[in-house]
Amino acid sequence: xxxxxxxxxxxxxxxxxxxxxxxxxxxxxxxxxxxxxxxxxxxxxxxxxxxxxxxxxxxxxxxxxxxxxxxxxxxxxxxxxxxxxxxxxxxxxxxxxxxxxxxxxxxxxxxxxxxxxxxxxxxxxxxxxxxxxxxx
Numbered sequence: 001x002x003x004x005x006x007x008x009x010x011x012x013x014x015x016x017x018x019x020x021x022x023x024x025x026x027x028x029x030x031x032x033x034x035x036x037x038x039x040x041x042x043x044x045x046x047x048x049x050x051x052x053x054x055x056x057x058x059x060x061x062x063x064x065x066x067x068x069x070x071x072x073x074x075x076x077x078x079x080x081x082x083x084x085x086x087x088x089x090x091x092x093x094x095x096x097x098x099x100x101x102x103x104x105x106x107x108x109x110x111x112x113x114x115x116x117x118x119x120x121x122x123x124x125x126x127x128x129x130x131x132x133x134x135x136x
Contacts, residue, residue: 039073056119
C-alpha cells in the first residue's frame, strides 16, 4: 500500500520497535510501523501493542486498510446500505466495504457476496491496489 501511494521507489523510515510482537530484525518491521504511523492500521492488540504479522488479513480488514491508506487516517466510512448479500448493514465493516464497491475497487467475490471474513489472496490484493490507487 505504501508503494502504491508514494511510488515504487518509496522506502519507509527506520522502525523504532513499537510492536511487542515485531522484532527489529523482522523483515517488514519498517513497513509495518509506517502503516501504523500513517493511521492505516492500529495493530491487532493494544496492551501490549501488537501487530500479529503472521495473521491473515480478511477482506473486511483490507477494505479499511486500503481506504485509510488512500484517504488518510481521518477517513470515516460511509453509511452502510445493503449492497452485498453477506454483508448486513449492521456488520462492523459494512460502510467500508460499501465504499470499495462505490469506487469500483471491488465487485465482491461472486454471486452477490463480498466474503468479508475470507482472507485476501495476493492476486486479490494486487487487483485492489491497482483499482484503489489507479495504477497503470
